Amino acid sequence: MESNGISEQKIVTGDSGYILQDVPHLSDYIPDLPIVVHKDSPRGIHFRRAGPRQKIYFEPDEVRACIVTCGGLCPGLNTVIREIVYSLYHMYGVTRVLGIDGGYRGFYARNTIPLTPKVVNDIHKRGGTILGTSRGGHDTLKIVHSIQDRGINQVYIIGGDGTQKGASVIFEEIRRRGLKVVVAGIPKTIDNDIPVIDRSFGFDTAVEEAQRAINAAHVEAESIENGIGLVKLMGRYSGFIAMYATLASRDVDCCLIPESPFYLDGKGGLYEYIEKQLKENGHMVIVIAEGAGQELLSESMQQDASGNKLLQDVGLWISQGIKDYFSKQKKMTINLKYIDPTYMIRAVPGNASDNVYCTLLAQSVVHGAMAGYTGFTSGLVNGRQTYIPFYVSYSLAYDRTASSSFPFRIVALELTGSFLFRINEKQHKVVITDRMWARLLSSTNQPSFITNKEVIEDRKEHISGEEKNDENPNDENCADVDRKEHISGEEKNDENPNDENCADVAPENVNDSIP
Numbered sequence: 001m002e003s004n005g006i007s008e009q010k011i012v013t014g015d016s017g018y019i020l021q022d023v024p025h026l027s028d029y030i031p032d033l034p035i036v037v038h039k040d041s042p043r044g045i046h047f048r049r050a051g052p053r054q055k056i057y058f059e060p061d062e063v064r065a066c067i068v069t070c071g072g073l074c075p076g077l078n079t080v081i082r083e084i085v086y087s088l089y090h091m092y093g094v095t096r097v098l099g100i101d102g103g104y105r106g107f108y109a110r111n112t113i114p115l116t117p118k119v120v121n122d123i124h125k126r127g128g129t130i131l132g133t134s135r136g137g138h139d140t141l142k143i144v145h146s147i148q149d150r151g152i153n154q155v156y157i158i159g160g161d162g163t164q165k166g167a168s169v170i171f172e173e174i175r176r177r178g179l180k181v182v183v184a185g186i187p188k189t190i191d192n193d194i195p196v197i198d199r200s201f202g203f204d205t206a207v208e209e210a211q212r213a214i215n216a217a218h219v220e221a222e223s224i225e226n227g228i229g230l231v232k233l234m235g236r237y238s239g240f241i242a243m244y245a246t247l248a249s250r251d252v253d254c255c256l257i258p259e260s261p262f263y264l265d266g267k268g269g270l271y272e273y274i275e276k277q278l279k280e281n282g283h284m285v286i287v288i289a290e291g292a293g294q295e296l297l298s299e300s301m302q303q304d305a306s307g308n309k310l311l312q313d314v315g316l317w318i319s320q321g322i323k324d325y326f327s328k329q330k331k332m333t334i335n336l337k338y339i340d341p342t343y344m345i346r347a348v349p350g351n352a353s354d355n356v357y358c359t360l361l362a363q364s365v366v367h368g369a370m371a372g373y374t375g376f377t378s379g380l381v382n383g384r385q386t387y388i389p390f391y392v393s394y395s396l397a398y399d400r401t402a403s404s405s406f407p408f409r410i411v412a413l414e415l416t417g418s419f420l421f422r423i424n425e426k427q428h429k430v431v432i433t434d435r436m437w438a439r440l441l442s443s444t445n446q447p448s449f450i451t452n453k454e455v456i457e458d459r460k461e462h463i464s465g466e467e468k469n470d471e472n473p474n475d476e477n478c479a480d481v482d483r484k485e486h487i488s489g490e491e492k493n494d495e496n497p498n499d500e501n502c503a504d505v506a507p508e509n510v511n512d513s514i515p
C-alpha cells in the first residue's frame with residue numbers, strides 16, 4: 001500500500017463497473033484489528049433514487065400526459081408545471097401534454113388546456129398556478145373515467161396532503177382496472193407539513209416573503225411607545241414557517257406555533273413576558289402561526305370543501321386579549337399593530353432556491369413516469385431526489401435505552417417496529433424538544449411555556465432524533481422517524497461497497513441496479 005512513503009490510493013471496482021475511491025482503514029496496516037461491535041441489524045428504509053433510467057416503458061408518440069394542481073397555492077407551482085412540460089418535450093420527445101383546469105373536479109367538469117413549451121415558457125415568473133386549483137370535488141370514478149376517456153396515460157398531480165391522498169385512490173382504481181397509466185405526485189405544501197421529505201417547494205420563498213411583514217411590524221413597533229407588532233403567518237398544524245421566519249429575522253421576540261401550547265396569564269405566561277419586554281425594550285414583535293393556540297379559542301366546527309377544519313383567527317383573538325389585558329388590568333397604554341400577510345407569502349412566484357428545487361422535482365417525476373414507475377411521489381429525502389411510494393413503511397420507534405455517544409448511535413439504528421401509512425397521512429411537525437426549537441428559544445429568549453415534565457413526555461413521543469445533520473436543519477424536525485429513511489444507495493454495507501457507495505459519485509449509474 002505504500003510508495004515513496006505515501007500510501008497508495010485505495011480503489012475498489014465493482015461488478016457493474018463502478019469505481020469506489022475508498023478511504024484508508026486502520027485494518028489496512030494493522031493486522032487482526034479486533035472489531036468491538038459488529039452491528040448486523042436492519043439498516044432502515046430506503047427509497048429509489050430518482051433520475052433517468054435505462055429502461056423506458058413509453059414511446060414518445062404514445063404518451064398523453066396531463067398535469068393537475070390542487071389545494072392551496074404555493075410559490076413555485078408554475079415552475080413545476082413548466083418543467084414537467086419542458087422535460088416531457090425536450091428529454092423524451094413527448095408532445096401531447098394537457099393541463100387540467102381547476103383541480104380534481106377539472107377532470108370531469110372543465111375543459112383541458114393544451115400545454116406546450118411555448119405556452120409555459122414564462123409562467124415561472126408568475127405566482128399561483130396557470131391551471132387553477134380547487135378544494136373538494138374529488139370523485140375517483142369520474143376522474144378515472146375521464147382519464148380513460150381522454151386516453152391519458154401519465155397523470156402528474158401537484159398538491160399537498162389531501163391531493164396526494166386523492167392521487168393514491170386514483171392510482172388504486174387505475175391499478176384495479178389494469179390500465180397502463182402512471183400516477184405520479186409532486187408534493188406541494190407551503191406549511192412544510194408533509195412527512196418523509198426534507199422540505200416542500202415554496203417553503204423557502206414563504207419564509208423569505210414573511211420577512212417583509214416582520215420588518216414592517218418591527219418598524220411600526222419600535223417607532224412608538226410600547227409598540228407591539230404582531231404578525232400572523234400560515235401554518236395550520238405545523239409551525240415551520242413561523243419558526244424559520246423568526247429565526248431568519250432576529251427582530252422577533254416571541255414566536256407562537258401550534259406544536260408549542262402557550263398560556264396567557266400568570267407567571268411564565270405570555271402577558272408577563274410582553275410586559276417585561278416593553279419595560280426593557282419599549283417595544284416587541286410577536287409572530288404567531290395561524291394554528292397556534294387554537295385550543296384556547298372556541299372550537300370551529302366549519303370545514304372547507306376538502307374537509308380541512310377552518311380555524312378561528314388567532315391573530316385577532318390574541319390582539320384583543322393583549323389590548324384588554326394592558327388597558328384593563330395594567331392600566332397601561334400600548335400600541336398594537338396587527339399584520340396579517342397570510343396570502344401574500346404564498347401568492348408570489350418561487351424564489352431562486354425554490355425554483356431550482358421545482359426543476360429537480362419535475363425532472364425526477366418525468367424520469368420516473370417514463371420508466372414506468374407509478375403510485376409514487378417525488379421528493380427530497382436526506383438531500384437526495386427520490387421516488388416515495390404513496391404507501392410508505394415507516395419506522396415506528398427506535399431503542400433509546402442506551403445512553404448517548406457511541407453505544408447510542410449503534411442502538412439507534414435498530415428498528416423496533418414499523419407500520420404502513422400513506423405518505424400524507426401523518427403530518428410533519430416541529431418537534432419542540434429538538435435543537436431547532438431550542439435555537440429559536442435562545443434566539444428570542446421567550447418563555448418555553450412548558451414544564452420539565454412536559455419536556456420529558458414530549459421527548460418520549462419524539463424518540464430518535466440523534467444522528468441528525470446540523471447542516472440541514474430541516475431534517476431535525478423529522479427526528480421521530482424521518483432520519484431512518486435512506487435513499488437507495490446510501491448507508492449500505494461496508495463489506496459490499498461496490499455499487500451502493502458509488503451512488504454519490506456516479507448517480508446516473510445507480511438507477512435500477514439498486515435493490
Ligand SMILES: Nc1ncnc2c1ncn2[C@@H]1O[C@H](COP(=O)(O)OP(=O)(O)O)[C@@H](O)[C@H]1O
Nearest residue numbers: 071072135136138159160161162163165166306
Ligand atoms: N382523503 C382524500 N381522498 C381523496 N381525495 C382527497 C382526500 N383529501 C383531500 N382530497 C382532495 O384533494 C384535493 C386537495 O385537498 P386539500 O386538502 O384541499 O389541499 P392539499 O392537497 O393542499 O392538502 C381536493 O380536491 C380534495 O377533494
Ligand SMILES: O=P(O)(O)OC[C@H]1O[C@](O)(COP(=O)(O)O)[C@@H](O)[C@@H]1O
Nearest residue numbers: 071072160189190191234235236304
Ligand atoms: O386557501 P384557503 O382555503 O384559504 O386555505 C388556507 C390554508 O392553505 C394553506 O396555505 C395550505 O394548505 P394546503 O397545503 O392544505 O393547501 C394553509 O397554510 C392555510 O391554512
Ligand SMILES: [Mg+2]
Nearest residue numbers: 071160161162
Ligand atoms: Mg393540506
